[in-house]
Structures are given as C-alpha cells and as structure tokens.
Amino acid sequence: MNTVFSDLRSAVWVSALAGIIWGWISMAVNGVTGVFVYESTMMHNLASFTIGGAIFGIVAGSFLVLTRKRLPFKSLIPKAIVLSVAIWVVMRLGGLALSSMHHHRYNSVVPETIQGFILAIVLGLILGIMWKRSAGKVSEAQ
Amino acid sequence: MENVASREGARIGAFWPIVAIITVGIAMGVVVYGLESIAPGVHDAFHDFRHAAGFPCH
Numbered sequence: 499m500n501t502v503f504s505d506l507r508s509a510v511w512v513s514a515l516a517g518i519i520w521g522w523i524s525m526a527v528n529g530v531t532g533v534f535v536y537e538s539t540m541m542h543n544l545a546s547f548t549i550g551g552a553i554f555g556i557v558a559g560s561f562l563v564l565t566r567k568r569l570p571f572k573s574l575i576p577k578a579i580v581l582s583v584a585i586w587v588v589m590r591l592g593g594l595a596l597s598s599m600h601h602h603r604y605n606s607v608v609p610e611t612i613q614g615f616i617l618a619i620v621l622g623l624i625l626g627i628m629w630k631r632s633a634g635k636v637s638e639a640q
Numbered sequence: 641m642e643n644v645a646s647r648e649g650a651r652i653g654a655f656w657p658i659v660a661i662i663t664v665g666i667a668m669g670v671v672v673y674g675l676e677s678i679a680p681g682v683h684d685a686f687h688d689f690r691h692a693a694g695f696p697c698h
Contacts, residue, residue, distance in 0.1 A: 507657050524692050534691035543688050550689040553668050560661045586694075589672050593696040596673060604696040614694015 508632065509563045510556055516628040517555015520621045521547035527617065533609045558582045558625055574630045579622030586618035 525547040528534055536543060561581050562574075569577045590611065597604040672695050674683030690697050 510657065510660065521689075524689075528688075528692035534688065536688050538688050542685075546686050546689045547692075550671050550686055550693070553664055553671055554693075556661065556664045557668050560664075589668070590695065592669075592673065597696045603698055605698060606696045607691075610691055611694045613692065617693060 509559045509629075512628050512632045513555040513559020513562070513625060514552045515555070516559065516625045517551040517553065517621070518548050519551070520555060520617070520624050521549075521551020523620060523624075524551065524617050527620075528613065531613060533613045534607075554585075554621060555625065558585055558621060559629070561585065562625065562629065573626070574633065575623065575626030578626030578629060579619055582622030582625060583615070583618045586614065586621075590614070 522544075525543055529536070538546070558578070558581055562578055565581065566574065566577055569580060571577045571580070593604060594606065597606050670682050671686045672690065672693075674686065674690060674697065687697065
C-alpha cells in the first residue's frame with residue numbers, strides 16, 4: 499500500500515513536469531501549424547499552457563500509477579501513450595456530447611481535433627519517457 | 641498492533657494525494673469544457689489552450 503501511495507505522490511511531481519513540457523510543446527506546435535490563430539498574448543498563453551499542461555500531466559500520470567499493472571504492455575511508454583490518448587478521447591467525447599446539445603456554443607473543428615489527438619500521443623510519449631527515467635533513478639538508488 | 645498503525649498511517653498518507661488528484665481531475669473538466677458557472681473566467685483564461693488541444697469551443 500505504502501509503495502503505491504509513495505508512487506502516487508512522486509507521480510504528481512513527475513507528471514506535472516511532463517505536462518508542463520507538453521504544454522509548451524503544444525503551444526509551439528500550434529504556433530507553427532497555425533491550426534488555431536492565438537487570440538491571447540504570448541505571456542497569457544505561456545501561463546495558461548503551463549497550468550493546463552500540468553493539469554493534463556497530473557491526471558494522465560495518476561491514471562498511469564493506478565492502471566499500469568493492468569495494461570497489456572511491458573514498457574511504460576506505450577502504456578502512457580494509450581492512457582493519454584484514452585483520457586483525451588473520453589474528454590473529446592464529452593465535448594462531442596456538449597457540441598450536440600449546444601451546437602451554437604461548442605463548435606468542433608476537424609484540424610484542431612486531429613492536432614489534439616496527435617498532441618495526446620505526444621503527452622503520453624513525454625510522460626512515459628520521464629516516468630521510465632525516474633523509475634530508473636529510484637531502482638538505482640535502491 | 642503495529643500493522644494496524646501502519647495501515648492507518650498509509651490511509652492518512654493516501655488521503656491528500658487522492659484529494660489533490662480528484663481536485664485536479666475536476667480542474668481538467670473545467671479547463672476542457674470552460675464551465676463558466678463553476679469557475680467564472682476560466683473559460684477565457686484557457687480559450688487558446690482548449691482550441692490547441694482539440695476540444696470544442698465557440
């Protein structure tokens with residue numbers, strides 16, 4: 499029990515860091531692709547992508563801690579990718595439901611959806627790599 | 641007796657991380673869907689982030 503929860507605590511920090519890196523990458527990727535033209539200032543977006551990225555990272559990392567032993571992959575990286583994409587799909591389906599109820603309020607845009615899906619894979623990749631590295635450090639310390 | 645105490649300690653130790661994760665999960669919902677009724681202003685604050693991450697918005 500203790501091991502699981504000490505993992506959970508360290509998961510929050512590693513995942514938040516992975517999420518922040520992902521947030522900055524997302525901001526850069528969207529800036530390059532121009533899929534959505536930014537409406538806020540760069541400083542505002544730097545803050546919102548940092549906080550939003552950390553939130554996404556913590557949620558994905560927490561699910562990784564709770565479900566990693568049940569997922570049918572040996573490596574942490576595919577596990578993290580599957581989880582990250584699954585969370586994104588669930589949230590996106592929620593968005594789809596909102597869109598069908600209030601279509602004037604929630605508009606789905608296909609290029610943004612494709613970009614979001616790819617970024618979800620990227621989040622899983624970053625999370626998996628960072629988790630693998632931190633797990634390696636823990637096992638070396640022991 | 642020691643086992644019971646360590647189990648109690650583990651439960652107390654687990655409480656705050658779980659509360660934190662549930663809170664972050666709710667925050668994720670607010671960020672993704674921009675629910676103004678729950679957190680006014682959050683919708684505008686995360687507008688660009690929501691679009692870049694592929695979630696529907698106005």
